[in-house]
Amino acid sequence: MSAAPTSPDALSAVPWEELVTVALLGTDRRTPPWLPTGRKAPTALLDLAAVETVRRRAGLNPAPAGPRPAPAAADPRPPLPPAATRRLAMLLSDRPGTGGGGRRGTAPDLMELLPQWLSLANELGFAAPPHMLPALLDAARGRTDLRPAALAFAGPRALWLARLNPDWRFALRSVPGGGSELPFPEETDRVQRLWQEGLFAERVALLAALRSRQPALARALLATTWTTERAEDRLMFLDSLRTGLEAADESFLEEALSDRSRNVRATAAELLSALPDSALAGRMATRAAACVAVDRTQGEPTIVVEAPHECDPDMERDGVVPKPPAGRGERSWWLGQLVEAAPLGSWTARLGGRTPEEIVALPVADDWQGELHAAWCRAAVRQGDPRWARALLGPPSAPEAGGPGAVSLAERAKLLSTLGPEERAEWVAGFIATHGLSEAFQLLGVCAVPWSAALGRSVVDALDIARDAGSYPWSFSGVMGLAERCLDPAEASRLEALTAIPDETEDTSPGAGGYWAEAFQRLTTTLRLRATMQEELRER
Known part of the structure; x- marks a missing residue:
């Protein structure tokens, strides 16, 4: 009988794979020479496995210590009020809503309220709580629509964290210069060096920053390397001229009409056509x-x-x-x-x-x-x-405004975007009052948030008409979702009467009344929660 090895050197001679194999087969079927036989074998095998497990875990050689990262930049903005901090934690962690159509219950969809919360927090100038930055960055990583507001709220500490965690690298790509400091226009040498030697993303960010401040300087800088740039880069650089487009750009754009790239030529022509005197x-x-x-x-x-x-x-x-x-x-x-x-x-x-x-x-x-x-x-x-x-x-009450015509709904939505917020809301309210909600979803999407009082009333009234008609509420789930995010919270009191289950008639779809009551209850609860969120952020 061979005794089990006891010294560290003897133990290290037993391969881990051999220990695993013997354990899987059982000591009755396979007893290696380094194990005692009989009833002691299983215990000895487990002892060896325990010792080897500790050796494997502790056997890593420590690496040389690297340099400590520089501290994150200070965030001078004031901290959130305590109640708003607790609310943010709920919005980031609790996701009761499904976000789709069908039956969702009466609970608000908190993740759909997060964009509004972030917008108001940024408007009021608050800094993000440091301990919530990881959860905030994770939320922005999964939802690109959150990124601009989330990164603005997270501030400089988000960029500091993004440099340490590859999962958050999107934050560096989402800010001009990839998180690096861009030179000011008057720093001529730094501007030229970055333009000549910088990465593509840094050069795009530099050109965009200069264009917003000194359009002529950005155009002159682009002209210095235009003929040596790649076609896809020329297209991106040319697109930056949309900012601050002016008559002085015409000569450069006319030359771009002869570019080798068809896409560059098309973009130059589009920009020139936006200059009516070109x-x-x-x-x-x-x-x-x-x-x-x-x-x-x-x-x-x-x-x-x-x-x-x-x-x-x-x-x-x-x-x-x-x-x-x-x-x-x-x-x-x-x-x-x-x-x-x-x-x-x-x-x-x-x-x-x-x-x-x-x-x-x-x-x-x-x-x-x-x-x-x-x-x-x-x-x-x-x-x-x-x-x-x-x-x-045309007037929103015109008969052709409610159906297929020369101007489609998509074209109307784009045309509305050229009008001011008040005029836009007034036109859509008139459209809904005349034609109902069946074709209004796309038009509502271009209206400023929160909706004006007149627009909010027209939406609620149209939903009430659909409810009385016995239609299924999920036919209007898109509008309901918009209402939860866009109605003025003050409208909650007007909705109380609609939360009751209506009487069903012969023309009513079976069960529609209960679904409508549930949808209006969720809408009312969401509006009240939004009002509470606003109060919490304005606490002093």
Whole structure:
């Protein structure tokens, strides 16, 4: 009989894999020579495994100590009130809502309230509690829509943590310069060095920062290396000129129209068309005017359209894409691009001195109205022209505003974005009052939060009408979700009467009343919670 090894050297000679194999097979089936036989073998095997486990865990050689990281930058903002701190912990950890349609219960979806909480905390200028930064960064990692507000709230300490944890590297990519300090415009040497030697992300951030302060300096810096940049880099750099776009950019953009890259040429043409006095805008106006005229020979003045018969090289150079997408005719495709790029102000002179409202009201011959009005919509959005946007939107009570027409819902939403917040909310409220909620979701998404009193009333009234009609509430789950986030919390008192289960009639969908009551209870609870959150953040 062999005795079990007892010295450290003898134990180290027993491979760990051998110990595991014997344990799996059992000492009755396999008794190695270094184990006693009989009833002592299992105990000896376990003793050896315990000793070897400790050796394996403690056997790592310590590495040399690395340099300690520099302390995080101080955050001068005031700390959160205690109640708001506790609320933030709940919002980051408790997720009772499902976030989808169907039956969700009456509890608010706290994670959907986190963006609003962060927005208000940033507005009031509070600093994030240091011990909550990991949870905040984890939440922002999983939801890109949270990142701007979350990183603004987290402040400089978030960047310090992001340099130490690869899971939070997104924070470095989300700030100009990847978290590094950008030079000021007057630091000429640092600006030139970073532009010539910096990483691509740092150069993009530098150009964007300069563009927001000194547009001419950013343009001049870009011109120094333009011809040596890669095509994809030129496109990104050119896109930064959208900020502070000015007439002085025209010469540089005209040169970019001859770029080797089609995408660069298209972006340069788009930017030039947003400058109504540019030479390109004038060329496009001339081309578009040759295609659109008013026919006065009939009893009623009518717009007639003669779409281009070819896309010549000069048109291509000015950004017209010659090949249409699948399902589009060539001539209508070319026409839309010409009209979209032409200055809207040129149409008044071209069409008999008429105002935008009068031009839009003119009949269009040969089924060209949809194509023409859609191109004017894109032009109004590109050029940020609220007068043309109003004309194309028309009154919200118009019958065609509630169904398929020349101006689609997507186009209306974009046109609304050119108007001020109050006018936007007023138009959508009028649309809902006339047409209901069935097509309002996309329009509500462009309205400022919280909704104005008139818009909030129109949404609640339309939901009440749908409830009385016996419709299923999940048909309106999208609007309900928006209401939870966008209604003014003061509207909670008006909703009390809607939280009761209504009487069912013959026309009511089975069980719809209970679902509506549940949905309104959740809406009311959420609004009250939002009111409480606001009070907690404003505590002093």
